[in-house]
Amino acid sequence: MYVSREKGGQNMLQKIQRFGGAMFTPVLLFAFAGTTIGIGTLFTTEAIMGGLADPNGLWYQVWNVILQGGWTVFNQLPLIFVVGLPIGLAKKQQARCCMEALVLYLTFQYFLSTILSQWGGTFGVDFAAETGGTSGLTMIASIKTLDMGMIGALMISCIVVYLHNKFFDTELPEWLGTFSGSSFVVIVGFFALLPVAFLSAWLWPIVQDGMRAFQGFVAGAGSIGVWIFIFMERILIPFGLHHLMYFPFFYDSVIINGGVYSAWATALPDLAASSDSLKSLAPWAWPTLTGLSKVFGCPGIALAFYATAKDKKKKQIAGLLIPITLTAIVCGITEPIEFTFLFIAPVLFVVHAVLAATLATVANALGVVGVLSGGLIEMSALNFIPLMASHWQTYLTLLVVGLVFTGIYFIVFRFLILKFDFKTPGREDDEEEIKFHTKADFKEKQAGGKVEKQSLAAAILEGLGGKDNIVDVTNCATRLRVNVKDEKLVQSDSYFKSIGTHGLKATKTNIQVIVGLKVPSVREDFEALL
Secondary structure, three states: OHHHHHHHHHHHHHHHHHHHHHHHHHHOOHHHHHHHHHHHHHHOOHHHHHHHHOOOOHHHHHHHHHHHHHOHHHHOHHHHHHHHHHHHHOOOOHHHHHHHHHHHHHHHHHHHHHHHHHHHHHHOOOOOOOOOOOOOEEEEOOEEEEOOHHHHHHHHHHHHHHHHHHHOOOOOOHHHHHHOOHHHHHHHHHHHHHHHHHHHHHHHHHHHHHHHHHHHHHHHHOHHHHHHHHHHHHHOHHHOOHHHHHHHHHHOOOOOOOOHHHHHHHHHHHHHHOOOOHHHHOOOOOHHHHHHHHHHHHHHHHHHHHHHOOHHHHHHHHHHHHHHHHHHHHHOOOHHHHHHHOOOOHHHHHHHHHHHHHHHHHHHHOOOOOOOOOOHHHHHHHHHHHHHHHHHHHHHHHHHHHHHHHHHHHHHHHHHHHHHOOOOOOOOOHHHOOOOOOHHHHHHHHHOOOOOOOHHHHHHHHHOOOHHHEEEEEEOOOEEEEEEOOHHHOOOHHHHHHOOOOOEEEEOOEEEEEOOOOHHHHHHHHHHHO
């Protein structure tokens, strides 16, 4: 019984991790969209550009076209996630599943719209009210419907993925062949979503009331709420569950209508035109302070690793630390540096989460808010470039606080490493020396510098016990996530580092290979081998 429960819990964790990784697929679009909005807002704000940004002038009108195009992703988030989720979750024919998800999501919205237009009063919904605000209503693809935000989109998409995986290959009689495949999935989904629409009309208004109450609680929690949120977001990274923590805050209406990202981007012109403090103008923009530890904490960690490394290994360790630290600072991708020490000394990761939460809390207490969850590229586009002229004092405060915490990170990590003799990179025993090879080293090792594109994927597959040991595969921003049948067939962390990856994270049969930013192409090669 105990073994059965343990296996069931493990399978559930694998499903949650796979779901979290799949949600990252649409997020990859946000960097470009955010950059376009940031630059477009900068060039169309009169407070910054002066008369050049006159709405009647050609400069403004051209840049406004670009700006409105940049809004595409954020204005259509539910649709994008409905279509994007099947890419990571569908076990076969992902493209067809994307089409099925879009059709059935729109079908669901038509169901819900019609139900509320006829019986809205029964469900406590004033369907005659204007969309937006506190009405609980919105427009999706020109359909007036209940505002279920990202939660509704993800719910419907998951239902469709389940139906697709179960019914896509259903064999029908020959005379019904035209209804097979995607048609059959849509037919089943059509009738399955009818009761879901009625349940949503009944339950979601209650959920909306609860969400409003939660918003009030979070808004009143002050610094304690900031600390708890940031700590939980960091501490869940090893389990691949941090996406589930921050998604509702960033992209849904948990703390502000439309999510922090959308609300901040919408408010940029007003923020740029005002000299009042950012915290007074946008007090809700604190959940996205998660990026402060990426820009200021990771350099302190890297410096501590370098300072505590053995002298003869310092050059080698610098070659490892510089690129992965720059990746964290510039791109906001922290997995490479965090996974470098996570499994050597897990307690250091807990300390990292505590310091990250404290850094964000102190910065927020001193007036820092904004979309600061990514690296310097995203921060510059959505904060520094459009707002520096009118809010430079806030960013000077952020710089001072951040650099102080870089020093704190360095001191704390250096002390703990030396105190407990953690075998962080560069401190391994001589007989256990680990060399961090590059992908180029691996290619040269395989065939004198002439190998096929699939070499890294093939080496990963070999290290995971071959294709017969693979259950399924997906990826997030930097990690290849694989579920295997037998974890005993999986090679050691040192093997995966030797072939050109950043290492391995294994939780029984759930394996995560830290590949880096090229993981989408590696996954493609990996799946081709399967």
